[in-house]
Amino acid sequence: MEAGVACKLNYPTWIRFGRKSTGSLRFDRIAKQEHKTRVVVSAHFPVQTSSNRHRSVSLEVSCSSYTNFSASTMETGSIHAPYDEALMLKNKSLEVEPYLNGHSIYLVGLMGSGKTTVGKILSHVLGYSFCDSDILIEQEVNGMSVAEIFKLHGESFFRKKETEVLQRLSSKKQLVVSTGGGAVVLDVNWDYMQKKGIVVWLDVPLEALAQRIAAVGTHSRPLLHYEDGDPYTKALKRLSYLLEQRGKNYAKANARVSLEEIAGKLGYRDVSDLTPTEIAIEALEQIEVYLKEEDGMAIAGL
DSSP states (O other), X not given: OOOOOOEEEOOOSOEEEXXXXXXXXXXXXXXXXXXXXXXXXXXXXXXXXXXXXGOEXXXXXXXEEOSSSOTTTEEOOEEEEEHHHHHHHHHHHHHHHHHHTTOEEEEEOSTTSOHHHHHHHHHHHHTOEEEEHHHHHHHHTTTOOHHHHHHHHOHHHHHHHXXXXXXXXXXXXXXXXXXXXXXXXXXXXXXXXXXXXXXXEEEOOHHHHHHHHHHHOSTTOGGGGGOOSSHHHHHHHHHHHHHHHHHHHHTTSSEEEEHHHHHHHHTOSSGGGOOHXXXXXXXXXXXXXXXXXXXXXXXXXX
């Protein structure tokens, strides 16, 4: 399968705002010329909500399909975030965009770290296309799930397919890619991810990851089948082992997004209180820090 860009995002050069009698809010004003904003933002939230943090915002983008990728591989659509968070996210994306220069973003991290959720938010706000390397692999193996591929063909077969997918994606720009948890193990994968991309590590505490995985079930996580015990114990044991094996690899990422550090900065007692949008904002901040450094600027071609 030829890897390509599934959706081309087309934006008007203005943002629309206006009030409806139903209690939803639409915005209508000309974007500032210096920012050259090119995204349609539609905001909808109930008027009875008193806290900005809980008002819902929908960021909508349009796309037209290319023939090289199926719609299930690259995704666009709407994301929902509190009103003030959505504006912060958009403002940060405008700051980062000139430095990013169209380079792709590869999200790495342990299973359950939120690579897909955060990746979709980043792709929407940057006008990039999103893809999941695991889904690409599944499509190449007759629609088999990752768990089935591990069971029938083994991990080495899966890793080979993973490298092939990353190789094809490496020739593209303006992608946000959610990678498998083990993609960082092979040096060749790093070569492909950093060819035209920036690697971002989502660093989540193991206990929080184990709770997430236990809550949704472990059946789709083939590497958890090696452990015994209840779902939380199985997840925590295996995640601890995987982090010990891969920690140095994750640390090679161009930018690190620590959920513990974000929670501390925002005054939250638990990382589970963080919203995906807050994590995405931090990801953009860390990307910006990296790109403003001498090495990052050179990679971005600035």
